[in-house]
Amino acid sequence: MxxxxxxxxxxxxxxxxxxxxxxxxxxxxxxxxxxxxxxxxxxxxxxxxxxxxxxxxxxxxxxxxxxxxxxxxxxxxxxxxxxxxxxxxxxxxxxxxxxxxxxxxxxxxxxxxxxxxxxxxxxxxxxxxxxxxxxxxxxxxxxxxxxxxxxxxxxxxxxxxxxxxxxxxxxxxxxxxxxxxxxxxxxxxxxxxxxxxxxxxxxxxxxxGLQPVLHLGDIPSLPLRHYWLLILLGIVLGILGRFYQIILLALEKWYSFLPLPSYLRGIVPFLLIIPIGLYFPYYLGGGNQIILALGQHSPTLIALFCLLSLRFIFSMISYGSGLPGGIFLPILTLGAVIGSLFANFSVIFFNLEPTFIKDFIVIAMAGYFAAIGKAPLTAIILVTEMVGSLVHLMPLGLTALVAYVVVDILGGDPIYEALLERLVKGKKTHLSGQRTTVEIPVLAGSKLDGTLVRDFDWPDHMLLALLHRGDREILPHGDTVMKMGDTLEILTDTTHAGEIIRKINEQI
CATH class of the missing domain: 1.10.3080.10 (Clc chloride channel)
Known part of the structure; x- marks a missing residue:
């Protein structure tokens, strides 16, 4: 023992x-x-x-x-x-x-x-x-x-x-x-x-309870003959995802034109939700009930387009006001509506069997989130766990990858990083100046890979304290060669940590 x-x-x-x-x-x-x-x-x-x-x-x-x-x-x-x-x-x-x-x-x-x-x-x-x-x-x-x-x-x-x-x-x-x-x-x-x-x-x-949050029942496996549609869907999701990013990041400027202090901008969505509730009471909230309903029956193309417009516009109004609330579920809902719209369009023009509409709802949720958040693995696994089905990993992966690449080509950044940059822009942090450590991974293709410690231009106000290589801990010196898979442990203080990370990432 x-x-x-x-x-x-x-x-x-x-x-x-x-x-x-x-x-x-x-x-x-x-x-x-x-x-x-x-x-x-x-x-x-x-x-x-x-x-x-x-x-x-x-x-x-x-x-x-x-x-x-x-x-x-x-x-x-x-x-x-x-x-x-x-x-x-x-x-x-x-x-x-x-x-x-x-x-x-x-x-x-x-x-x-x-x-x-x-x-x-x-x-x-x-x-x-x-x-x-x-x-x-x-x-x-x-x-x-x-x-x-x-x-x-x-x-x-x-x-x-x-x-x-x-x-x-x-x-x-x-x-x-x-x-x-x-x-x-x-x-x-x-x-x-x-x-x-x-x-x-x-x-x-x-x-x-044990039932997945977005349980849509049995979902058939999408045949390989329809995979070309996934590439087309990924392109559409990438373009729409970039459009979502642009509008979301512009909301702060648009709301600033209102004669309201920033903390009272929530008055706008709180009042505008009333007419929506009167005529569309089951469309309120994050939208999980809409996703479940789309899995049961498919509305017309016009109805889906109107639903997409309503959800997109009021999601922006809601989030742009600065009220406490997220965009994960609204993004997944928009993705589901886009997927249903795309699938119904494909039924009419590309001979897609209606039984596979549900597949495109699930796949588009992951693809749209991957495009906006630029976190494809999270998108794939999140949708898989929420739906409770493992049969779509391949189509989910393909669509998410295409959507990610399209957003990257269009110049989109991960939405949460962009929101963080806006949050801290021109804002001095009031930190205590305590000692802290930050970790920098040596990734494939990084300029750190194969470089001697003394040959890298390190920022000021830091000390390379430790190098993790697998289960080993190496005390680095000037002749230590950094390799792919290493994790660098850097000692600094909280005031300079963010700046140090940015400067190193700019070089590698």
Whole structure:
């Protein structure tokens, strides 16, 4: 027994334990957040149907929505970091570009998100869930008084746990952190994040059951003879994805023309949602009910085009106002509508069998998200877990790859990185100047690969402290050759960390 315990990697066991703790807390908080939104969402069609029958109550309902907008606006004014999805803020924390008070963000994002998403605005619960999970993790790190490096690992695990609980998608939660946030496979990060995501998902499944969030029933395998349509679909999704990015990033400028303070811009979507609710009560919210409905029956091309226009325009109005809410689910909904529209078009003009319409709904969700977020692996696994079907990995991968390449050709950046750049642009961070470490992976094709340490032009205010090569830790010196697969551990302070990462990435 002694030999067995001696062989255990106690560091990894410790981080797995902390990941389980973070996952448990994040799972409880996010599941409660999700439950409140779903329960309110079930009441909305009933409320709007009654309002249509008794219009006299429209005035008090409008006043109630104004009160909600004002209250959420006050929360935003007191804590600006709860604006939007929260994912850029989490990425900024991990890059030492944003400083956040975890308790303030936790409870204000929780309440603001319920009021914004729950009242039917075209916003998703997943972005706030990721930020809520990260806030839980930051709280754990603060209470345990861990170092800056360990705090970042726990923050990553909290973000993964938040996404896992929001969509019952633990592997997608892990991949999101690795692919979208860190862009590398740090052993402690993925191990802790996976433990947290699994635990958080366990809590979520206990509350909501085992059925996948977007269970569409049996989905047939798409024959190889139709794969050429996937390439065409990927091109369409890439073009539309780039258009989505351009419009989303222009919203801040457009909203600035309104004679309203930034924290009260939510008045616009809160009031505009009322006529939409009166005439389309089942189209409210993030859109998961629309995806499920499209899987059951297929509307006409005109109806689908009108639905796409409505969802796109009001999703932009909702998110651009800065209200606490995400874009994951609205993007997936738009992708599903585009997929249904494309498939119905293909039935008429390309002899596609109607039985495969459902396939294109699923495939387009992943392709559209891959185009906008530029995180194809996360998109593929997220949709796979949400739908609960493994038969579409090949068509999902092909479409996501084509859409990704098209957006890249058109000059699109990952949407959350672009939002983060806008968030921190011209803004000085008020950080403590604590010592921290950042990790830089040596990737295939990198200028670091095969280069001596002394031959690289390192930025100021940093020290290359350690080089990880597999399970080995190497103390680097001038003659050390960096190789593909290495992870460089750089010591600096929080004030310079973001700048150092940018300068190194510009060179490699």
């Amino acid at each position: 002694k030999n067995f315990f001696d062989t255990l990697d106690k560091t990894k066991i410790k981080y797995i334990g902390k990941g389980i703790l973070v996952g448990s807390l994040a799972g409880i908080v996010v599941s409660l957040f999700r439950l409140c939104i779903e329960k309110i969402g079930e009441l909305l069609p009933i409320i709007y149907q009654q309002l249509k029958l008794q219009p006299i109550f429209l005035l008090p309902w409008g006043l109630f929505m104004l009160l909600c907008a004002w209250f959420v606006g006050r929360l935003i004014k007191s804590e600006p970091n709860i604006k939007g999805s929260g994912i850029p803020q989490v990425e900024g924390q991990l890059k030492d570009e944003v400083s956040i008070s975890w308790w303030s963000v936790l409870w204000k994002k929780f309440i603001g998100g319920i009021l914004s998403v729950g009242t039917g605005l075209f916003l998703g619960r997943e972005g706030p869930s990721i930020q809520l999970g990260a806030s839980c993790a930051q709280g754990v790190a603060t209470k345990m008084k861990v170092g800056k490096s360990e705090e970042k690992i726990l923050l990553s695990s909290g973000a993964a746990a938040g996404l896992a609980a929001a969509f019952n998608a633990p592997v997608a939660g892990l991949l999101f952190v690795v692919e979208e946030v860190h862009h590398n496979f740090s052993p402690l990060v993925w191990l802790t994040s996976f433990a947290a995501a699994l635990m958080s998902n366990f809590v979520s499944l206990t509350i909501f």
